[in-house]
Amino acid sequence: MKQNAIMIKVQDNVATALRDLDAGQTYQFVAGKETRSVTMKEAIAYGHKFAAVDIPKGTDIIKYGEIMGRSTAHIPQGTHAHVQNIESLRGRGDLEKKGV
Amino acid sequence: MEFLGYEREDGGVGTRNYVGVLSTVICGNEVAEKIASQVKGATAFLHHQGCCQTPIDINRVNDVLIGLGKNPNLAAVLLVSLGCESTNIQMVADGIAESGKRVETIVIQEEGGAARSVAQGILLAQSMVTDASEQKRAPFPLSELVLGLKCGSSDTTSGLSSNPVVGILSDLIVEAGGTSILGEVTEFIGAEHLLAKHAKDEETAGKMLELVARMENRAIQMGFDIRGGQPTGGNIKGGLTTIEEKSLGAIAKAGNAPFQAVYEYGVKPDVKGLVVMDSPGREPEILTGLSAAGANVIAFTTGRGAPQGFPFVPVIKLTGNEKTWKNLIDHMDFSVSSVMEGTETLEEAGNRLLSELVDVASGKLTKAEISGYTSSMDIYMVGPVI
Numbered sequence: 001m002k003q004n005a006i007m008i009k010v011q012d013n014v015a016t017a018l019r020d021l022d023a024g025q026t027y028q029f030v031a032g033k034e035t036r037s038v039t040m041k042e043a044i045a046y047g048h049k050f051a052a053v054d055i056p057k058g059t060d061i062i063k064y065g066e067i068m069g070r071s072t073a074h075i076p077q078g079t080h081a082h083v084q085n086i087e088s089l090r091g092r093g094d095l096e097k098k099g100v
Numbered sequence: 101m102e103f104l105g106y107e108r109e110d111g112g113v114g115t116r117n118y119v120g121v122l123s124t125v126i127c128g129n130e131v132a133e134k135i136a137s138q139v140k141g142a143t144a145f146l147h148h149q150g151c152c153q154t155p156i157d158i159n160r161v162n163d164v165l166i167g168l169g170k171n172p173n174l175a176a177v178l179l180v181s182l183g184c185e186s187t188n189i190q191m192v193a194d195g196i197a198e199s200g201k202r203v204e205t206i207v208i209q210e211e212g213g214a215a216r217s218v219a220q221g222i223l224l225a226q227s228m229v230t231d232a233s234e235q236k237r238a239p240f241p242l243s244e245l246v247l248g249l250k251c252g253s254s255d256t257t258s259g260l261s262s263n264p265v266v267g268i269l270s271d272l273i274v275e276a277g278g279t280s281i282l283g284e285v286t287e288f289i290g291a292e293h294l295l296a297k298h299a300k301d302e303e304t305a306g307k308m309l310e311l312v313a314r315m316e317n318r319a320i321q322m323g324f325d326i327r328g329g330q331p332t333g334g335n336i337k338g339g340l341t342t343i344e345e346k347s348l349g350a351i352a353k354a355g356n357a358p359f360q361a362v363y364e365y366g367v368k369p370d371v372k373g374l375v376v377m378d379s380p381g382r383e384p385e386i387l388t389g390l391s392a393a394g395a396n397v398i399a400f401t402t403g404r405g406a407p408q409g410f411p412f413v414p415v416i417k418l419t420g421n422e423k424t425w426k427n428l429i430d431h432m433d434f435s436v437s438s439v440m441e442g443t444e445t446l447e448e449a450g451n452r453l454l455s456e457l458v459d460v461a462s463g464k465l466t467k468a469e470i471s472g473y474t475s476s477m478d479i480y481m482v483g484p485v486i
Contacts, residue, residue: 002441002442003442006260008260016256016260016339017339018440045339046339047255047256047257047338047339047403047421048256048339049256049339049341061341061342063345063348064259064348064349066290066291066294066344066348067290067344068290068341068342068344068345068348069341069342069344069345081341082336082339082341083327083336083341086341086342087342088290088325088326088327088341088342088343088344089290089342089344090289090290090316090326090342090343090344091289091316091319091320091325091326091327091330091343092320092325092326093319093320093321093322093323093324093325093326094323094324094325095325
């Protein structure tokens with residue numbers, strides 16, 4: 001059966017849409033060996049991530065059970081988690097330049 | 101399990117039997133391309149280097165051309181030189197000839213221009229193809245395979261399906277006594293701690309970590325956030341957010357085998373098993389680096405649909421993205437969207453891919469070979485053009 005979304009490890013805080021997900025719908029998805037459900041607050045395109053839990057600003061973003069970045073804003077559960085609210089912690093020449 | 105390959109004098113085994121027309125400098129490209137286009141069985145390697153560069157890069161051009169010429173997929177080599185470049189033509193010709201192959205050189209300025217060079221080159225390449233065509237394929241064990249690993253135009257499906265499937269393939273090749281080369285050091289950034297656990301010992305892990313630090317510092321020195329460059333604009337559209345996320349998906353290609361050694365760009369491994377080679381993630385440079393290191397077949401995963409192959413090494417293009425498989429069927433060789441659908445396990449897809457790899461190594465053509473989407477190659481340079 002085609003899955004709606006996948007959260008690779010149970011400790012992850014983001015999940016990946018495996019098909020286009022509609023706003024306002026509640027979707028069940030695989031989370032490690034468990035099943036979770038989240039109501040989408042906005043539409044999520046295939047291949048994109050959404051917050052599986054409420055993620056406060058400045059939180060490590062976890063996927064594959066590993067840190068893949070940090071939130072730059074509060075990411076409410078069921079909203080799009082991507083470049084607009086997640087920053088990379090690596091290869092940041094822009095930070096070196098500002099002397100941060 | 102065996103594949104049907106071409107035995108070479110130096111002990112290597114080719115999966116193809118091309119005559120390679122290698123341009124020794126950017127200025128030889130037009131002639132090399134025309135020669136290869138007129139001779140069935142010949143293929144051209146074109147690039148943009150070989151002149152007005154610092155010695156570190158000129159030495160690399162010499163070494164990479166030697167490595168490419170020695171690749172077992174080439175039966176013989178025709179070098180095309182302008183005549184005034186920095187590339188050391190004699191050294192390159194002698195280096196390739198060590199493998200026992202016939203090597204000929206055309207020098208455009210000595211031959212009297214492009215028209216005469218093309219004519220003379222065609223005659224030479226024709227006689228090389230005649231000789232090469234006499235050789236027959238014979239069965240060889242999978243331990244003679246040198247598998248290059250590559251992912252390009254990745255999306256979310258890459259980390260979830262095609263890369264782990266290639267990881268299983270890599271493990272199967274290593275188990276059979278073969279070699280598997282992991283490059284794309286940029287795409288270790290953020291996942292190097294996981295990769296380090298797969299090193300055969302601490303010293304080998306340390307060498308890999310040095311390559312990652314060197315690559316990351318190169319990017320940082322430019323004074324910008326690498327996002328947009330890595331991950332690329334296309335990666336971001338596909339749902340990848342940070343280089344760390346891309347890397348965590350990308351290293352799945354390495355499977356679970358311990359890596360045995362770490363090499364500089366384009367250097368042929370002197371051990372079997374999984375090895376790491378320095379290279380950036382961009383297609384022209386890594387495909388060239390893998391081929392110079394002796395890869396005789398390459399597994400290339402893609403999400404959104406990267407089209408490139410390599411002039412004389414078959415590149416198997418696989419995707420877990422059902423839309424890409426359908427939309428870009430003239431570039432795609434193998435689908436693992438079944439893994440995304442949940443109708444096939446990673447292990448099942450990995451074994452199915454091994455069977456495809458053996459077919460391709462034995463002569464089944466890939467889409468990139470059929471379409472000839474192989475001319476935009478390059479050599480990875482570290483210094484400026486001066």
